[in-house]
Amino acid sequence: MEATTVAKTGTEGQAWGGGEEKPLKASYGKLMMWFFITSDALTFSGFLAAYGFSRFKFIEEWPIADEVFNHFPFLHGVDAPMYYVALMTFILIFSSVTMVLAVDAGHEMKKDKVVTYMALTILGGIIFLGSQAWEWKNFIQGEYGAVETRSGKIIQFVDADGDRIALGEFATASPKDRTQHLEKNGIWYKAEDSFNPLALEDVKRGFEANETLRVRTMQITDEGEKEILTREESLLKLNTTGVGVIEGANLSQNEYGAPLFGGFFFFITGFHGFHVLSGVLILIIVFFNVLVGTYEKRGSYEMVEKVGLYWHFVDLVWVFVFTFFYLV
């Protein structure tokens, strides 16, 4: 087996130098990075397997990803399922390519090229983080709104054609007497709940006034679409079981369906985003080390290779998140 690994890391002779006989023929730093990656891969597998568990439990009522993630910048109101996440995937894969080019330039000891490619990688990482922030913004804000039922299920509203319709389009908020919660007149350590001017009564009134509107439940039919009730069933469902209005998503409820769906979204993409963020920070540190010539002096760019391993791992995780969260 030919060794493309750069042997010298500047730690020879020291306790962490790895000695003459390197275990698994890899330097200490790379070996530890591989072990870290293996354990981190198991963490992410745990998350995704837990997602799978919940998905299988709620197999007949899980939200349909295409309907939730269908936004694209500057295309407001256009149904664009998955284009945006596909774009994010490309950004991350391409930043992986520039990273591996930086590692390759490091093998050739070409400092300028390492600098260029690492800068591009950092840029890709930052763009990805920004995209994820936008994705979160859309998810938290929501688009159509829904009504929660007393059993904790979600009911959504559709027009005569079966297309989703936003609460604001058929219900108007009525004036209400409301006392604002201030420190002096309430419990001082409790903040006021976020206030939604649209109350359940407004939604009920708007729904009754529009004869064509119907209720869509969480149940998935054999055609793989959400079940739509008849007008009579819809009225009954809304009037007898509705308990509150939900717009957007937070950690305890969301307008898309099972509360777990929101929890997993925030947790899995958030944990991955946190990895990207720390990856960008480590890349920046290594980038400045390259700039000031630390590795040039050391005679080896192995540090670039190690941060590269981490960066590719982050890309690898995204490939799986993309599949299991957005495609399957």
Place this chain on the structure above:
Amino acid sequence: MAHDTTHAKHAGAKKRIWQVFIILSILTIVEVVLGILKPDFLVHNDLVSLSLLNWIFIVLTIVKAYYIVWAFMHMEHEAASLRRVVVWTGVFLISYLIAILLIEGTYVQEIYTEGYITWDF
């Protein structure tokens, strides 16, 4: 090592990087297109309680993972022992995790939908 061979080796490495990038891009595009079109015969035909479409997604993902780890993370140049340490550990533990959780998830779903308690009232 002669200078020429080093140079040729690096040219080969660059070519490999771009090749892998093209493969990854094509696989991603195929996934997205299938995800948008959702061909009926792939959605409605199941293999071991998962639709064919989902199997395609999972297989393509594993192929992508292989290329990322082998080419981008240079696993193909590492010692066989290191490869086995990383890959088999993952394969065994993750298959175990998936098997346990998905079997249990299906069981819980059965209780949830066919039990005597109504969850949607």
